[in-house]
Each structure stands twice: as structure tokens, then as C-alpha cells.
């Protein structure tokens with residue numbers, strides 16, 4: 001059995017834009033429904049969703065039945081122990097929130113790599129198909145995509161160091177937190193925020209890394225894409241369900 005190729009990482013290296021959806025329901029069936037819908041990637045959100053490791057694993061398994069759709073998982077924090085658990089479950093594309101400096105980005109890269117290049121602990125696990133992938137320990141690092149999230153003023157101030165960190169594959173902008181940090185809480189499309197986002201995309205591209213963003217704002221999506229954003233999440237599962245459910249209820253409301 002071969003170590004699975006990370007198709008998302010390959011696509012980003014080739015400069016191919018990838019369209020994704022944020023999974024916030026924490027449920028394997030809804031993850032599978034979204035995988036069947038045909039997105040290039042789905043984000044299993046371990047930061048804001050009340051997940052257990054088991055529910056992350058169940059979603060990974062559900063998505064793995066759809067080879068055209070890649071799973072990305074967001075850890076709750078940059079804790080190396082949690083990163084190790086996600087990687088051991090078979091996550092190959094990792095999103096790490098709230099990265100503030102080049103030093104933090106370098107520590108995340110070390111947490112994702114086996115010695116001597118890093119500090120990932122060694123354990124037989126699903127990632128290695130319980131020992132059935134020959135030489136997994138020597139093949140794992142190259143298939144892991146490390147995507148760090150910048151979403152504060154402090155991170156923007158160190159963007160060149162963060163994006164320039166060896167081993168970082170992509171830098172993902174979080175407009176909700178960034179707008180809060182820039183003094184525009186709840187206004188991710190505020191012109192000041194939009195200006196910073198486009199500038200950051202330029203810096204990420206200059207560092208030779210893949211820029212990414214979650215935005216439901218069509219104008220922001222268009223501008224970010226034109227500037228070179230490659231990893232573009234365009235919606236959230238819960239919001240889709242909420243909007244459609246409300247529409248249907250309104251359509252059939254009596255009285």
C-alpha cells in the first residue's frame with residue numbers, strides 16, 4: 001500500500017485554484033453530502049466546532065470516499081500534541097489558526113515533521129495504515145501540506161517571515177478575525193480590511209506560497225482570486241442549511 005499522494009498540495013504547487021466549503025456541523029453524513037457536491041476541498045473545523053477526535057475521524061473517512069474532494073482539517077490551536085493526533089488520524093492537509101510570527105510558523109513545521117527535520121512523535125496509526133504503508137516514516141513529511149492562518153494585526157506585521165518559513169505551503173487569511181483585530185468587528189468586507197487582505201495576498205505570493213481565504217463576499221472573492229488566491233473557501237455548511245431552511249419555511253408559511 002502506498003502513502004496517499006496529497007492532491008491538494010500538488011494542485012497548489014501547480015497554481016491550480018481550489019474551491020472549498022467550511023464544515024461546521026461536525027457530522028460525517030453532512031460532510032459526505034458536501035463531498036458528493038463536488039468541492040475540491042472541505043475544511044473540517046476543529047477550532048470553533050465542538051469536535052471530538054472521533055468526529056473528526058468520521059468526517060475524514062466520509063470524505064475519503066470521494067477522491068475528487070480533499071479534506072483539510074483545522075486544529076484548535078498550534079499545540080504539537082494536537083497536531084500529532086490529527087496527523088496520526090490521517091490528516092494530510094492541516095490548517096493552523098492564529099499564527100502570529102515566523103517563529104510560530106517554524107514551530108508548526110517542526111511539529112509536522114519526523115526527526116531529524118522535526119519533532120513529530122512516532123506512533124503506528126491510521127496515517128500509516130497501521131504499518132501497511134512501507135517506510136511511512138520516511139515518506140510522510142513530503143505529503144503533508146502545512147497551511148497557517150493569519151488573522152491579526154500582529155500576524156500582518158510579520159507576514160514576510162510567516163509566509164517565508166520553509167515548510168509552510170500556504171497562508172490562509174481569516175477575514176472574520178482579521179476584521180476584529182483591525183477594529184472592524186463583524187465587518188469582514190470593510191474597505192480597510194479588504195485593502196489589507198489584498199496586500200497580504202501579494203506578500204504571500206512574493207514568498208512563493210499559496211494564498212487562501214474564506215469569503216462569502218462575491219466582490220472580495222473576485223478581487224482575491226485576481227490577486228492570486230488559490231485556496232478559496234466560498235461558504236459554510238451551517239449557513240447553507242440555515243438559509244435554505246428559512247427560505248423554505250417562509251415560502252410555505254401560513255398566515
Ligand SMILES: O=C(O)C(=O)C[C@H](O)[C@@H](O)CO
Pocket residue numbers: 022048151173174175176177178214
Ligand atoms: O477569521 C476567519 O474568517 C476564520 O478563521 C473563519 C471563521 O473561523 C469561520 O468560522 C467563519 O466565520
